[in-house]
Amino acid sequence: MQVTRRSLLRTLAAGSAALAAGTVPMRPEPAYSRPLGPVIAPVSGETVRLDLIAAERQLSLPCFAGRRLPLWTFTDAALPPVVRLRLGDRLVARVENRLPRAGEHISIHWHGIRLPNDQDGVAWLTQDPIEPGEAFDYAFTPPDTGTFFFHTHCNTVEQLGRGLAGILIVEGDETEPYDAEEVLVLRDWRVGDAGFLPFMTDEGASRAGSFGPIRSANGAPAASFRLPASADVRIRVLNVDASRLLSLGVEGAEAAVVAIDGIAVPPFPLKAWTMGPAMRADIVLRTPPEGGTARLVDYRPAKPFLLAAISTAGPPRRTGAFDPAPLRAARIAEPDLGRAERLPLTLSTTATADAVSAALEGPAGGIDDLCLSDRTFWALNKAAWPADGHRRLPPPLMVLRKGGSYVIEIANTTRQIHPMHLHGLTFKVLRSNKRDLPVHHADTVLLLPKERLEVAFVADNPGDWMIHCHLIEHQETGMMGYLRVA
Ligand code: C2O
Numbered sequence: 001m002q003v004t005r006r007s008l009l010r011t012l013a014a015g016s017a018a019l020a021a022g023t024v025p026m027r028p029e030p031a032y033s034r035p036l037g038p039v040i041a042p043v044s045g046e047t048v049r050l051d052l053i054a055a056e057r058q059l060s061l062p063c064f065a066g067r068r069l070p071l072w073t074f075t076d077a078a079l080p081p082v083v084r085l086r087l088g089d090r091l092v093a094r095v096e097n098r099l100p101r102a103g104e105h106i107s108i109h110w111h112g113i114r115l116p117n118d119q120d121g122v123a124w125l126t127q128d129p130i131e132p133g134e135a136f137d138y139a140f141t142p143p144d145t146g147t148f149f150f151h152t153h154c155n156t157v158e159q160l161g162r163g164l165a166g167i168l169i170v171e172g173d174e175t176e177p178y179d180a181e182e183v184l185v186l187r188d189w190r191v192g193d194a195g196f197l198p199f200m201t202d203e204g205a206s207r208a209g210s211f212g213p214i215r216s217a218n219g220a221p222a223a224s225f226r227l228p229a230s231a232d233v234r235i236r237v238l239n240v241d242a243s244r245l246l247s248l249g250v251e252g253a254e255a256a257v258v259a260i261d262g263i264a265v266p267p268f269p270l271k272a273w274t275m276g277p278a279m280r281a282d283i284v285l286r287t288p289p290e291g292g293t294a295r296l297v298d299y300r301p302a303k304p305f306l307l308a309a310i311s312t313a314g315p316p317r318r319t320g321a322f323d324p325a326p327l328r329a330a331r332i333a334e335p336d337l338g339r340a341e342r343l344p345l346t347l348s349t350t351a352t353a354d355a356v357s358a359a360l361e362g363p364a365g366g367i368d369d370l371c372l373s374d375r376t377f378w379a380l381n382k383a384a385w386p387a388d389g390h391r392r393l394p395p396p397l398m399v400l401r402k403g404g405s406y407v408i409e410i411a412n413t414t415r416q417i418h419p420m421h422l423h424g425l426t427f428k429v430l431r432s433n434k435r436d437l438p439v440h441h442a443d444t445v446l447l448l449p450k451e452r453l454e455v456a457f458v459a460d461n462p463g464d465w466m467i468h469c470h471l472i473e474h475q476e477t478g479m480m481g482y483l484r485v486a
């Protein structure tokens with residue numbers, strides 16, 4: 001980080017506070033000055049209609065180097081549609097299934113939206129699947145502003161793997177307008193020389209997931225944004241990959257995280273923010289002066305990987321130190337931590353996963369001898385989602401009282417990382433035994449190997465809500481269940 005005189009002064013002030021509290025700051029941080037904006041009541045009240053037609057389309061993207069691939073998409077474009085609403089708008093979406101494969105049913109899950117249970121899009125749990133040739137109408141009014149996305153919820157490893165996803169943005173959270181906005185959608189493609197690779201592999205499903213050999217940012221090897229100079233720019237970053245974890249950082253500019261999973265957080269400096277599958281981060285970046293460049297990168301590979309190249313033009317929009325405008329606070333009920341009931345959620349492998357991992361670590365060939373017919377590698381509270389679970393639903397993992405405050409103590413007993421996602425309720429991440437995380441709202445949270453983490457929420461949305469790993473191969477090999485709020 002570049003130390004300017006101004007940031008040094010702020011740093012010293014922050015440092016003396018830390019010293020007074022008995023800790024010595026390892027790395028001085030700039031402090032931003034402004035609190036979250038007041039909550040805003042839904043305005044608008046308009047209806048936004050959306051037509052989605054899931055079908056196979058031969059399409060190309062810059063990251064495919066000129067090739068066309070049989071993508072599954074919701075529109076005629078290869079990139080996911082970006083749907084924008086204003087807070088208070090009602091979304092009315094007609095979804096038609098025209099997928100070419102018999103029995104390839106769909107439903108749409110509106111990831112991160114606290115909506116009525118019957119709109120949540122989980123086949124058999126909240127609705128009948130939409131079979132090929134059928135259509136379904138969704139209608140709901142999102143209660144929160146932010147950066148969300150939507151995807152199907154069965155055979156997701158292939159359906160998402162072939163492209164079926166969309167971006168959903170609910171506007172109205174800015175306390176003052178930023179100078180520009182971009183959306184950065186990150187994902188890999190399981191594509192080799194002969195087309196799509198198998199979307200699920202035993203090695204991937206039992207370990208860290210099957211990665212796509214082709215990485216993409218907005219459909220290109222890297223995105224490029226031409227932005228106003230010396231400006232405060234909002235970038236909505238979404239990791240919609242089925243497996244990949246990335247560590248978002250910035251080079252050549254200052255940037256702050258202002259929202260996580262769509263929900264405002266007091267701005268904090270962006271250094272290396274880890275984003276698992278399905279996680280989103282909104283950042284505000286002060287662009288360089290005219291002619292300058294900056295880069296968004298993934299610090300996870302040995303060498304920083306370029307996600308987006310930023311160039312600037314025009315007169316400077318801002319002078320003075322970078323002090324990003326915060327977003328408006330969300331209207332999410334505050335859990336009563338003093339009276340909250342505490343419930344454990346333990347992530348574990350099944351015996352099969354241990355055997356597969358051992359076989360994979362041993363001499364080549366061992367895996368073929370194992371019986372993996374049920375392909376169940378993962379469990380929640382010792383229960384793996386049954387192979388035909390959607391037809392014969394297992395009992396809920398927990399039954400919660402409507403309106404009650406809960407703290408879920410999530411413990412990862414495995415050697416893999418799991419992005420755990422809860423439908424229908426936005427939780428507050430309180431603390432981890434391994435990381436110094438800001439307290440923040442989220443709908444998906446990473447559990448590092450052997451990490452224990454506490455999340456809290458008010459169970460104010462009745463229904464059956466899936467809770468599962470969003471590393472899709474883990475989800476589809478057992479790591480899913482549901483909570484009942486009644
Ligand atoms: Cu985005 Cu049940 O998931």
Ligand code: CU
Pocket residue numbers: 417418419469470471474475479
């Ligand atoms: Cu997982």
